[in-house]
Structure formats: C-alpha cells, structure tokens
Amino acid sequence: MKLDKILLATTNKGKLKEFKHLLKDAEIQILSLQDMPQKIEVVEDRPTFLENAIKKAKEYALFYKVPVIAEDAGLEIDALGGFPGVYSARFFSLKEFGGEEPVQDSTDRANILKVLRLMEGEKNRTARFVSNIVLYIPEEEGFWTEGYLYGEITQSPLGEGGFGYDPIFRPIDSEKTLAQLSPEEKNRISHRGQAVRKLIKVIKQLKNE
Amino acid sequence: MKLDKILLATTNKGKLKEFKHLLKDAEIQILSLQDMPQKIEVVEDRPTFLENAIKKAKEYALFYKVPVIAEDAGLEIDALGGFPGVYSARFFSLKEFGGEEPVQDSTDRANILKVLRLMEGEKNRTARFVSNIVLYIPEEEGFWTEGYLYGEITQSPLGEGGFGYDPIFRPIDSEKTLAQLSPEEKNRISHRGQAVRKLIKVIKQLKNE
Numbered sequence: 001m002k003l004d005k006i007l008l009a010t011t012n013k014g015k016l017k018e019f020k021h022l023l024k025d026a027e028i029q030i031l032s033l034q035d036m037p038q039k040i041e042v043v044e045d046r047p048t049f050l051e052n053a054i055k056k057a058k059e060y061a062l063f064y065k066v067p068v069i070a071e072d073a074g075l076e077i078d079a080l081g082g083f084p085g086v087y088s089a090r091f092f093s094l095k096e097f098g099g100e101e102p103v104q105d106s107t108d109r110a111n112i113l114k115v116l117r118l119m120e121g122e123k124n125r126t127a128r129f130v131s132n133i134v135l136y137i138p139e140e141e142g143f144w145t146e147g148y149l150y151g152e153i154t155q156s157p158l159g160e161g162g163f164g165y166d167p168i169f170r171p172i173d174s175e176k177t178l179a180q181l182s183p184e185e186k187n188r189i190s191h192r193g194q195a196v197r198k199l200i201k202v203i204k205q206l207k208n209e
Numbered sequence: 210m211k212l213d214k215i216l217l218a219t220t221n222k223g224k225l226k227e228f229k230h231l232l233k234d235a236e237i238q239i240l241s242l243q244d245m246p247q248k249i250e251v252v253e254d255r256p257t258f259l260e261n262a263i264k265k266a267k268e269y270a271l272f273y274k275v276p277v278i279a280e281d282a283g284l285e286i287d288a289l290g291g292f293p294g295v296y297s298a299r300f301f302s303l304k305e306f307g308g309e310e311p312v313q314d315s316t317d318r319a320n321i322l323k324v325l326r327l328m329e330g331e332k333n334r335t336a337r338f339v340s341n342i343v344l345y346i347p348e349e350e351g352f353w354t355e356g357y358l359y360g361e362i363t364q365s366p367l368g369e370g371g372f373g374y375d376p377i378f379r380p381i382d383s384e385k386t387l388a389q390l391s392p393e394e395k396n397r398i399s400h401r402g403q404a405v406r407k408l409i410k411v412i413k414q415l416k417n418e
Contacts, residue, residue: 051260141407143352198350205414 003207005033005134009042009060009070014163015192019071020197022187026203036064044086049074050144052086057136065138069199073131073192077115077153079124088164091115105196112157112168120189125152127169131191133199139140143202147194162186184197212416216240216345217294218251218269218279221298224370224401228280231405235412245273251294258283258341259353261295263302266345274347278408282340283402284374286362288333293324297373300324304406321366321377334361336378340400344409352411356403 003142008023008030010016015139016032031048033039042059044052049072075089083098084091092101100113119125129149138141150172157167159179166178171189178186185195215240219225225241231241242248251268258281265279283297292307295302301310301319310323328334338358345351354359359381366376368388375387380389380398388393396402 024219050263054259054263139357140353141354141411143350143411145350146348148348202350202352202415206411 003028003137003203005031005066005068007033007036007060007064007066007068009033009056011070012163015071016072018183018192019069020188021183022193023200025198028203029059031066033060035087038063044072047086047129050134050146053132053144054136054142057142061136062160064166067135067137069133070133071131071133071192071195074114075127075129075169077119077125077127079122079126079128080115080118084111092133100174101206108164112165115153115165115168116156119153125154127151127153129165129169130192131195133195135199135203145198145202146197147191147193147196147198149189149191212237212276212346212412214238214240214243214275216269216273216275217297218242218265218277221372224280224282227392227396227401228278228405229391232404232409235409237412238393240275242269247272253281254293258295258339259289259343259355262341262343262353263345263351265366266343266351268369270345270347276344276346278342278344280340280401280404282338284324284336284338284378286328286334286336288331288335289324289327293320309371317373321374324374324377325365327360334363336360338374338378338400340404342401342404344408344412353412354407355402356405356407357401358400358403 006028008019012080015181020030040063046052046055052072052203053070057068061068065123074085076082076085087094092103092107098114098118099108119128131147132144134142134144151170154168154177158177159167161181162179169176170177215237220242228269241325249272249301251265253261255264255340262279263279266277270277273337282293285291285294301312301316307323307327310319311317339357341353343351343353360379363377363379363386368376370390371388377386379386
C-alpha cells in the first residue's frame with residue numbers, strides 16, 4: 001500500500017499540533033488542509049464519532065485523491081447521558097441541550113462554562129474522552145482505531161495546557177487535570193495518544209508489503 | 210492482534226456460502242451466527258453500505274466479545290439514481306420507491322421483477338455491485354475493504370447460479386450474467402471477491418505481529 005503521503009484532515013489547531021507530534025514516529029509525510037489548493041467543507045452531522053470521522057476521511061480522500069487521516073473525538077459525561085459527545089466542539093451553541101452559552105473569550109471557554117453550569121451540584125462526575133481515528137485509501141480500504149481515557153469532571157478549570165475540555169478533566173489516578181500535564185505526559189495517557197499509537201502500528205504493518 | 214477466530218455476521222445463506230469459500234485462504238476459524246448461543250437482532254437502517262456494515266460488526270462484536278466480519282453489499286443502478294442501493298435485499302417491499310412487488314416464489318425473484326418493471330423501456334442500463342466488508346476488533350480497531358463490479362441490467366433473468374440480482378446483471382466484457390458463471394468465475398471478478406481478497410491480505414499483514 002502506498003502510504004508515503006497522508007493528508008491530515010483537521011482544521012482544529014490544537015489537534016493538528018498534537019497529531020504532528022504523535023505521528024513523528026510513523027515515517028510518513030503529513031499534508032495538512034492548508035497545503036491543499038482547493039478548499040471543500042465537510043459537515044460533521046453524524047450520530048457517532050466513528051461515522052463523523054469516516055465521513056470526513058472519505059469526502060476529503062475522494063476529492064483530493066490521497067489517503068486521509070481524520071479524527072472525531074469528544075467528551076462523554078455520564079451524568080449528562082453521554083453529552084456533549086459528538087457535539088463537544090460546539091456544545092456552547094447547542095440550544096436543545098442545556099441552552100446556549102455566550103462566547104466571551106473563546107469557544108473552548110464557553111464549552112467549559114456550559115459543562116460546569118450543567119454539572120453544578122452533581123455528585124456523579126465520571127466521564128470519558130473518546131478518540132476515533134480513521135485512515136482511508138480512496139476506493140480501496142480504510143481502517144480505524146479507538147482510544148479511551150476515563151476520569152472525572154472537576155469543580156473548576158485548572159491548568160493552561162492542551163485545549164478543549166482539558167482544564168476540567170482529571171484522568172483516573174491523576175491529581176492533575178489534562179491541562180496541567182506536559183504535552184508528553186498528556187500524549188502518553190490520552191485517548192488520542194492511544195488511538196494514534198495503534199494507528200502507527202497498523203500503518204507500519206501495512207507498509208511492509 | 211489475535212485473529213484466530215472470527216465471527217462472520219451474516220444471516221444470508223448465499224453470502225455465507227460465498228464467504229466461506231472465499232475465506233479458505235485466510236487460515237482463520239470462521240464462526241457463524243448459528244454457532245452463537247444467544248441471538249441478537251441488528252437493524253440495518255443506515256444510509257450507506259459502509260455504515261450498515263460497521264453497525265453490524267460493532268453490535269455483534271461488542272455483544273459476543275469476538276472479532277467480527279460483516280458485509281453490506283448491493284446493486285446501484287444509474288437510471289434509478291443509485292437504487293436499490295442499501296435497500297437491495299428488501300427492495301420488493303419498499304413502497305416509497307416504485308411500489309411494493311408481490312412475493313410469489315422468493316424475495317430474490319420479487320426484487321428482480323421490480324427492477325425489471327422499473328427498467329422497462331430504459332436505454333441506460335449501467336449499474337454496479339458494491340461490497341463493503343468490515344472487520345472489527347471490539348474496543349480496539351477495525352478496518353474495511355471495498356469492491357466494485359461494473360456492468361449492466363439485462364432485459365430478463367438468465368442463469369441459475371449465485372443469488373440476489375445475479376440473474377439480471379451482466380458484468381462489463383462478459384456475455385453471461387453473474388448467475389450463468391461458475392462460483393469460481395464469479396468470485397474471481399465479483400465485488401465481494403475483490404473486497405474479500407483485500408481483506409485476507411490485510412488480515413495476513415495484521416497477524417504478522
């Protein structure tokens with residue numbers, strides 16, 4: 001299988017940075033959407049992480065005619081019945097669940113404030129981060145890997161690292177939130193780190209042809 | 210990856226027979242749904258072959274805790290805007306598109322009669338068979354392969370082999386319908402044959418750990 005160049009289909013800067021760091025071991029050239037001459041928009045409207053990631057991977061791969069890596073990831077909070085889930089990135093704007101949260105400094109911050117508001121006084125704070133990563137080779141085959149990180153939602157944001165919900169997520173057996181860990185510490189345990197390491201393993205096996 | 214035993218999640222006898230034949234080379238033990246003690250029902254209600262195949266693979270794999278192979282396949286007819294597509298197996302009963310077709314001897318036959326009725330007088334008879342096969346290892350990873358067979362819809366059914374729409378599908382460069390070919394001839398060119406051969410290649414690579 002020809003896997004020298006792969007397009008990493010994410011517009012999220014936090015993810016792009018983590019991915020490039022994590023994929024250093026894979027010995028492949030990573031293209032990003034900014035490298036592509038024509039732009040297309042892919043709507044993430046599916047009910048599961050996997051279906052969203054596959055939709056992104058397929059639409060970009062069939063348009064640009066290159067292998068594509070796409071991820072969908074998010075936070076599932078038990079007391080909220082699995083929300084924000086596939087709505088993680090735009091939870092602040094989801095009127096139908098918990099009402100809209102005004103954006104003051106950033107959407108990350110608005111998402112966090114909404115979660116803390118909905119979790120106020122809630123004793124059950126267990127949650128998990130989920131990452132589904134898809135690699136698709138146009139009209140041929142694809143595969144995906146899954147990574148999970150279990151933990152709980154803190155009472156308030158702590159730490160400046162990472163992105164998204166990291167400041168309010170404390171992994172099991174950790175005294176720090178994800179945002180208080182170094183990038184290396186985060187990648188070692190994170191849902192994305194686990195899924196990427198499985199991906200690299202599979203890429204290496206598939207390249208041995 | 211532990212891939213000695215894989216559950217082949219299909220209730221379609223025609224498919225099961227073809228799969229067992231095709232997977233002989235893969236050196237894995239194939240379990241079928243009849244071997245499983247408890248029964249579950251999985252509804253194929255997704256808009257694409259791939260999403261249906263993934264849904265089946267995931268639900269069976271998470272329930273039985275074994276790796277699962279699942280397929281969704283079907284016939285896409287250009288003059289019918291891609292129908293029967295994901296409705297291929299139950300096209301006869303799809304009231305919303307072309308009206309219900311009474312079942313006389315078999316549902317395969319009713320599906321064929323409905324297609325021939327809708328294609329009466331139609332000059333553009335191009336079509337393709339599509340197979341999407343998914344292998345899923347519970348909570349770890351999955352992959353899928355795709356196979357396509359291009360051809361056209363005949364004016365009437367011909368041949369006794371195969372199953373489904375085989376009697377009215379003549380592959381490009383063939384003078385016979387799929388139902389007039391021997392199992393070996395059909396597997397060599399078919400959408401399912403292509404997808405399974407890619408699958409076996411990937412299974413062999415993944416087993417080399």
